Amino acid sequence: MHDMQIRNLAENTQKSYLIQVTSFARHFRRSPELLGPEEIRAWLIYLREERKLAPASLGATIGALRFLYRVTLKRPWSDEDFPLPKKPFRLPVVLSLGEITTFFESVASLKHRTILMTAYAAGLRVSEVVHLKVTDIDSKRMVIRVNHGKNRKDRYVMLSPRLLEILRLYWQDAHPKEWLFPGSIPGRPIARHAVGDACELARKRSGITKPVTPHSLRHAFATHLLEAGTDVRRIQLLMGHRSLSTTSRYLKVATSTVCATTSPFDLLPHPAPIPSPPPAPQYF
Template identity: 85%
Template sequence: MTPLRQRMLHDMQIRNLAENTQKSYLQQVSSFARHFRRSPELLCPDEVRAWLIYLREERKLAPSSLGPTIGALRFLYRVTLKRDWSDEDFPLPKKPARLPVILSFDEVTAFFDAIPSLKHRAMLMTAYAAGLRISEVAHLKAIDIDSQRMVIRVNQGKNRKDRYVMLSPRLLEILRAYWHDAHPRDWLFPGDIPGRPITPSAIRLACNMARERSGIKKPITPHSLRHAFATHLLETGTDVRRIQLLMGHRSLSTTSRYLRIATSTVCATTSPFDLLPHPEPIPSPPAAPEYF
């Protein structure tokens, strides 16, 4: 490990960045340095722009995929190397504004009905019933299910934050049935390796298999269930601020995007066209004369 890599790693550890973020940042900087075959200390903003152009034009990466690269380079040069570079030295492409595809209540029901495994059903039902991220589902422990207070404790979610979410009475029944069947000791959903939790890739695989069995054509991922959780809460009258707390969003603006996809709330608004007086009926044109 080079001294610069060690310094950057220490800087990230001091700031308590998530382990996945640390690994991603180191990989991004390593790829950047290998491309130019020089230490990042010897490179300048021109090389940063050339690298981003290469990733976009040659590697065909989507704008959203460049975020980790830019975050890693910003951290390296601004924090570790203490370069006085502006945001313009790390041009961030504008992401296209796309709305997620939302499952209806009936589709969520059909999806769950297509899951034969009790463990997979409990796992994916927990993702929807509590609006959890895939990593949060994977790292749940049995002691995080508090049936006395009817809450689920989420330990060290995104941005290293703990939070509580509601424990649905129906979900509690499912989790109790699963617990009596599997008797998990530490991790609520253990993986194939003893002592380790289930992996996110295993959760995605279970979700994809259930989608195929259900026959639903919409794309379904564990994050789709989280989107459905927030949208369904909003459509049934839950306050946006409360949804923000349940979702663990840092900014209210992140939660507010669900206002655009809560169709039963937004699209149920009366159009001003319906408030206009009914116009006089359009007279029918005169019938054409018959000549035969």
């Protein structure tokens, strides 16, 4: 626990690592100090074959075990001792501008609508938008401060003038004190699952058949910026991505780069029309 705190791991990461290591030890009914690479492989096979976990879900388990044995227990083990299954690459499903508009019109609550609009307008993760404070909205500089985003990194994102109007309307109605979007528990922000539930309810009301989650709005933010001609590097900074390759995946779904490219089929000369088949002979 102290090793994670010293390295400033996010609170959710610390909780996840503890859960993963505890499950690993309980499965073999021994202290992790007495377990090794063979048990790690057996545990991963069990999770994959018996528990039917997807490769992406095994990432947290492997991350926790790597931290435990390499950092805390200082075992000189290599990456091969923590086999990571290859994750299938899936492109995000992106909402069009029209679908975004329809979706927002289907959010009945002013508070929930403001939360989801903020997530889209600034490209925020759901954990970032629920932890916004009133003081994070800087209307003089027209920026939003994101405190302790993913990997504990702060950043600034744009404050849309249109979003500022919505936020002021919401503030006049709710008068939030500390947290911009307070939850049902006094002194705590709104829960992530509450935002997810509001998102799913709005999707059903809108009639949109594509999957819509708070993270879908972040995908749409990046894709729509790219389609509008924004530089990929600038989008990376706004999204808070560590690697440019993470941001570059939106090049694969942006219509400005995919659909605007001319197919070589369109460069071919028009072929002669296909002759009509001869009429069938008449027998009676």
